[in-house]
Amino acid sequence: MSMTTSTSSANQVYLFRLEALIKDGGTAVVRNIIDQKLENVPLHKVLANERSKIFTLRGNRAIRRADYELLYPATGIPKIESIDLSLALCLLQHLKCFQFNRDYIRSTLPNSTDFSPDADLCRLQIYRSQIASMQSTTAVGETEFRMRWTEIEEVLLRLNNRVQQPVYDLREIIDRSKYFPLGVADNMEREEHIVGRNTSLKRRIEMKTQRSPKDTCIFDGRPIILEDDDMDCLDKSLKWFARGGFGDIYKGEELFDIPVAVKKIKTENDKSMLDITTSEMMVSRIRYQFILPLLATCCRKGEYWFISPYCENGDLAKAIPEDINKTPNELDVRRRINIVFQLAKAIEYLHTPVKNVRDAIIHKDISSPNVD
Structure with missing residues (x-):
């Protein structure tokens, strides 16, 4: 450059x-x-x-x-x-x-x-x-x-x-x-002043300046709404890697400067879909360093996609051996304290209402599979 x-x-x-x-x-x-x-x-x-x-x-x-x-x-x-x-x-x-x-x-x-x-x-x-x-x-x-x-x-x-x-x-x-480092969502908004607001995500990302993976991991909490051509481009790179509570989860490489996890949800139960989408969109309004952000959303043919950064090391449940007292593991005392500290700060942030912005948020499912 x-x-x-x-x-x-x-x-x-x-x-x-x-x-x-x-x-x-x-x-x-x-x-x-x-x-x-x-x-x-x-x-x-x-x-x-x-x-x-x-x-x-x-x-x-x-x-x-x-x-x-x-x-x-x-x-x-x-x-x-x-x-x-x-x-x-x-x-x-x-x-x-x-x-x-x-x-x-x-x-x-x-x-x-x-x-x-x-x-x-x-x-x-x-x-x-x-x-x-x-x-x-x-x-x-x-x-x-x-x-x-x-x-x-x-x-x-x-x-x-x-x-x-x-x-x-x-x-x-x-x-x-x-x-705070600027991420994809920030840069897209900044570039819209130059290239206009009617450009697809794929085109806008092609026009961006070079960023490091560290910078692109930080987003401002406002989800991008993917267009059909964006979804087609991303869909070609998806690889299945897990089964979630409401659908399959895939790893993708296209459109973003970082690997992303794409959660695909499809249900015929209107109440379940309402609960799921309400929960995910609530996440879209949260911007905090110890909470995994929602980067983008999209919907096509009744199937919802929720896109977040992909965590290479998996979740905490996978990091804890079944027999923790006998099996060697990488979670030394320092790392355990760091995990507990970050988890506590995230919970404190969610539980603290922000006047004129949002009420307190109760997670209801804080468990090792949900700690990445």
């Missing part, structure tokens, strides 16, 4: 990380601010009282039609977890119940000595717009990255520290956006 190509790729990563910081950190903080300003008043009641104002915002194109329909769904009630950063900032700035200082509704940054919450919300919106406008350039240099990162991070931390119940894992969100 040439130095020019390497530098260009790194600069694209800088832009992607800034986008992740704004999207993940900013959304978590602003949703939390709205939630606490509501003071236990249901969101749908506030929106009902402010409907005429929101209708005006829609007419002025400050709110898109899709956002309006999200706030006033045909069935059910709106949830704060469904509101993205742009819509959340718009609501905070324009609805009277949130008491936002309208002097800060502008396109220029507030005075550098003004650290009021409204000033910081104004800064956050301007930073978001600036980062979004950079997507056409697809890259940002290291110096600019460090400067913008510091500005955005300081705003997020100040806003979070001024509420009674701050986002408890904001530091984790910030660090994850800055340091």
